[in-house]
Amino acid sequence: MPSLAEIDAEIRHLQLAIPGSELHGGLSGWLAGGGENVAAWLAPVLADPDLPAPAAGSALDRMRVATALQLEDHDFAFALLMPDDGEPLSVRSAALFDWCRGFLGGFGLATGERSSLSDEGREALSDLARLAAAQPDAEDEDDAGEEDALAELEEFVRVAVLLLHGDAALGPRHRKQLN
Template sequence: MQYDSMNYDALALVISKLGAQQEPAELHGTLTGLLCANGNAKAETWLKNLFPNAASGDLLGEEAFDELKALHETSRERLNATGCEFQLLLPDDDSDLDQRVHALGEWCQGFLVGLSLGGISDFKALPEDAREIAEDIVEIARADSSYSFDGSEEDEHAYAELVEYLRVGVLLINEELQPSQAPVAKETTLH
């Protein structure tokens, strides 16, 4: 499975192959935070931290890990692409707004975990713009999900603006912490 075709539901299926309880948004947030903190972080580091009890030799598990490694590589490429191609992996717009908002909070929690896994334990050391965005992400992750959405156009618009703010903010954090990384070239094998 290529990341280009991996959406929220497809990622949920991959996670279920591992018998894990983690939500797709949280998993992608963790990956993104780790890559922002350490652009050279290997997929194995991310996977060992998230799935420490995964059994080796399990065919379904190995297939799932291969799919997650592809997600890692494509996420890294998109974070560093010059065309701002990076997107948060969240439920699609056909999902209930409550579900999308909940997933956004999980994505933010995962992002903070990823920053920590990448070695960022204190936001005070971050450049000012990155620090402000990271602090906003903390607040979004803490947000009370008891608010009831009626699915109005106003709610939809506010959600879309928040997702876009986070997307651009994550790109800024990545640029501040991993300045001027050239887009990652895919490895090619010559025969």
């Protein structure tokens, strides 16, 4: 997986108005929702048909390949693309909320109205929506409890994404194979 700095540099080069974590969330949502894993993923994920496909081997292309592999990994190796732990807590929590906003957008674009989620999937999606609407609290910057809470939220989001991927992408794919 490319670093967040590599992704942000390519975003600036393409003059996109989206943070790297949010773009990774959008791509993850697109793939988790059953969207096609294609080189020209940027246009459908950002709902802009004029966007070019990322160059082969570029940071954005490598992010797509790595994300798709992580979502399909049987060892649940999926990881969120977030700022380093050395960044302030408010920066990391804002990136998590951005990531969730991106995920919801990509997931909605991929599933449209055909989404048949389990009860747990609907609950997970609702929880992600609440996180997407959250704002970081800059006052808790040095609180170790807040660090633990952020780590727990990141793990919750990671597991929720895998659950939603199972409901919206893997389940339909396996049903199709059985028929």
